[in-house]
Amino acid sequence: MIRQIYIYADTGTPIFSRKYAEVKEVDINELLKFIVPIAQNLNEGSIEHTDITRYRISYMRLGRFTNVFVSDRTSETARVEEALVNFSRHLETLNLNLPLSIEEAKVLEKISEETVSLIPVKICLVGFGGVGKTTILKLLRYEEIPLRYEPTIFGERAMLVIPVGPYKAVLFTVGGQERFMPIWDILIRGSDVIFVVTDSTPENVERTKTHVLPIVRETAKYARIIAIANKQDLAMALPAYRVEQILGLKTFGCVAIDPAYREPLLNLIKEILLS
Amino acid sequence: MEVNIYTVVLGENLLPIGLIVVKWDNKIGTVLEAKYPEDVVVSPDLTMKIYGAHVLGEEREAGFISMKVDSLNIASYFAGIEINYYVALLLKPTEDATAFEDALIEVASKIFENLGEKKYVEKLPEFYKFLEKYPVLTRDQKIASVLLDPIKSFVFKTLLEHGCVTKDQLQEDIVKNLGVKTFDINAILSSMIKSGLVVSEWVEGVPSEVVFLIRDFEIVRVPSNIKKIPANVKNAIRDFFSKYKQSPRDTAILARAITDPEIYEIIKALKTHGGMSIKEISEKTEIPEDKIFNYIGWLRRNNFIIEVEETNQSKFYLISEPMVITFYPEYQIKSVIERYNEGVLPAKQVIRYLLFLKEAYGGERM
Numbered sequence: 001m002i003r004q005i006y007i008y009a010d011t012g013t014p015i016f017s018r019k020y021a022e023v024k025e026v027d028i029n030e031l032l033k034f035i036v037p038i039a040q041n042l043n044e045g046s047i048e049h050t051d052i053t054r055y056r057i058s059y060m061r062l063g064r065f066t067n068v069f070v071s072d073r074t075s076e077t078a079r080v081e082e083a084l085v086n087f088s089r090h091l092e093t094l095n096l097n098l099p100l101s102i103e104e105a106k107v108l109e110k111i112s113e114e115t116v117s118l119i120p121v122k123i124c125l126v127g128f129g130g131v132g133k134t135t136i137l138k139l140l141r142y143e144e145i146p147l148r149y150e151p152t153i154f155g156e157r158a159m160l161v162i163p164v165g166p167y168k169a170v171l172f173t174v175g176g177q178e179r180f181m182p183i184w185d186i187l188i189r190g191s192d193v194i195f196v197v198t199d200s201t202p203e204n205v206e207r208t209k210t211h212v213l214p215i216v217r218e219t220a221k222y223a224r225i226i227a228i229a230n231k232q233d234l235a236m237a238l239p240a241y242r243v244e245q246i247l248g249l250k251t252f253g254c255v256a257i258d259p260a261y262r263e264p265l266l267n268l269i270k271e272i273l274l275s
Numbered sequence: 276m277e278v279n280i281y282t283v284v285l286g287e288n289l290l291p292i293g294l295i296v297v298k299w300d301n302k303i304g305t306v307l308e309a310k311y312p313e314d315v316v317v318s319p320d321l322t323m324k325i326y327g328a329h330v331l332g333e334e335r336e337a338g339f340i341s342m343k344v345d346s347l348n349i350a351s352y353f354a355g356i357e358i359n360y361y362v363a364l365l366l367k368p369t370e371d372a373t374a375f376e377d378a379l380i381e382v383a384s385k386i387f388e389n390l391g392e393k394k395y396v397e398k399l400p401e402f403y404k405f406l407e408k409y410p411v412l413t414r415d416q417k418i419a420s421v422l423l424d425p426i427k428s429f430v431f432k433t434l435l436e437h438g439c440v441t442k443d444q445l446q447e448d449i450v451k452n453l454g455v456k457t458f459d460i461n462a463i464l465s466s467m468i469k470s471g472l473v474v475s476e477w478v479e480g481v482p483s484e485v486v487f488l489i490r491d492f493e494i495v496r497v498p499s500n501i502k503k504i505p506a507n508v509k510n511a512i513r514d515f516f517s518k519y520k521q522s523p524r525d526t527a528i529l530a531r532a533i534t535d536p537e538i539y540e541i542i543k544a545l546k547t548h549g550g551m552s553i554k555e556i557s558e559k560t561e562i563p564e565d566k567i568f569n570y571i572g573w574l575r576r577n578n579f580i581i582e583v584e585e586t587n588q589s590k591f592y593l594i595s596e597p598m599v600i601t602f603y604p605e606y607q608i609k610s611v612i613e614r615y616n617e618g619v620l621p622a623k624q625v626i627r628y629l630l631f632l633k634e635a636y637g638g639e640r641m
Contacts, residue, residue: 076301122302154327157304170303183330190301
């Protein structure tokens with residue numbers, strides 16, 4: 001996902017910026033002081049990237065402008081480059097006057113939002129069979145909650161009905177049966193957010209820690225990983241804070257068959273992605 | 276002359292529901308990149324299930340699968356995890372998906388070679404029509420099609436020259452000589468193996484699987500052997516074959532005549548019924564008259580038929596027809612031993628080849 005967009009004039013003056021999602025751990029403004037002069041010396045049209053923690057700063061000079069995208073490293077470089085090239089070319093066709101008029105700023109805002117929306121956010125629900133991944137997917141999509149357990153074959157995919165900020169979000173679940181574990185990496189790869197789902201029983205939480213977490217951590221290095229302690233309504237359920245202690249992950253206690261959990265879960269997604 | 280294997284039309288009894296090209300995108304999963312016919316409805320759930328079945332297989336390599344999803348039979352070929360595309364044929368539940376394997380592999384290989392800028396999309400109708408007809412193609416037609424496919428033809432020529440070659444070497448030669456980058460050597464060889472022309476096996480000490488030629492073939496032009504034909508047709512046959520000389524160009528013409536199902540249908544009809552008018556041919560073959568008219572022109576220009584005026588009506592007679600003959604490649608025995616003596620081939624590979632040739636010896640015409 002592209003989190004922030006910055007446009008600089010050839011003088012190095014910032015002329016436009018939009019923050020669609022926060023960037024933590026890194027002071028982007030400080031970084032830009034170093035990066036923008038480098039970007040302005042690039043060959044026209046060439047793109048460079050600087051990776052720092054879980055973020056990628058991509059920059060390109062085209063015509064009068066130097067454009068900088070701050071994205072997550074979970075996004076494929078080729079996709080970010082394509083978005084940056086198209087954005088820069090579009091900018092070139094606008095014949096902008098500096099300083100920007102209000103109308104011109106509005107146009108830029110529209111183009112920026114369209115650009116960030118081109119790269120969807122991927123959210124993947126991972127966990128063993130029967131822990132409620134499909135139920136959570138249906139809960140988030142305002143669909144009827146299934147009352148009968150039907151194992152997922154390979155994986156499921158569906159769009160999140162409500163956009164998260166300017167982003168479109170795609171939800172994936174993995175088939176939880178053991179025979180599908182060798183191909184979980186295919187579904188996990190490229191995820192921005194991974195929900196590790198357990199049914200909150202001590203046995204399942206333990207197995208999740210030893211079997212699921214290593215796959216998730218190895219496959220999606222830069223994704224944000226959160227646990228969902230599902231089935232909190234059952235007698236054998238460990239409370240969410242205990243699951244959090246065992247897994248070492250921020251954990252959301254949930255009863256996916258209860259629609260009351262929908263809004264808190266959607267808010268959690270927004271918080272994870274945007275804050 | 277432009278020769279195109281895919282100039283075929285719909286069969287009546289075999290009508291697949293559609294052909295789809297799907298790619299995997301790490302962010303959004305399966306993406307339906309192209310489909311034919313345009314109005315075929317394909318659910319995202321279906322494309323995910325087919326992809327899942329492919330990657331669940333061994334080592335995520337290129338390969339063919341047949342499967343049933345709800346009320347559909349599906350034949351699908353996956354390019355492997357590196358390219359991450361598959362081409363699937365959606366079939367009715369009554370159709371046998373495995374009958375389309377060779378044809379689908381051939382079509383998929385052509386699509387994978389042309390993924391850039393979706394160049395393959397305009398060819399989808401041709402590919403689809405070829406797939407529809409493929410299960411009813413005869414073995415001779417399938418063998419003859421080797422000559423019309425540039426990669427298969429190159430592989431066959433290489434094997435004619437060397438007898439046995441490693442898959443790695445074949446791959447390298449294809450890239451070097453044809454400039455093709457995206458192809459699956461197993462897919463290329465699959466139909467040739469099924470037709471009994473080659474076998475492929477590991478040989479101890481050789482780092483790549485070895486492909487052995489065990490049957491050679493030729494497409495020849497033979498005189499029509501219809502008994503009741505007018506004298507002038509007999510004379511035409513005699514005249515033509517007294518001057519006829521085989522040439523690579525003529526082989527290409529013969530290959531088209533035999534692999535194009537409609538042209539072949541017309542030849543078969545004329546062979547069975549003798550002289551026929553365009554209307555009669557159309558009735559027997561169920562091919563529309565306007566298409567028959569075009570095919571008749573091609574068949575006349577290429578000396579397969581002549582036109583005879585009979586009681587105020589033009590009738591067409593067959594004067595020659597294409598025939599595929601397969602034969603034992605005896606010449607390879609001497610050649611392979613010579614290459615061993617020259618130190619070109621390892622002993623174990625030569626012994627294996629000689630054993631294959633021994634097993635293949637005496638095989639009837641296939």
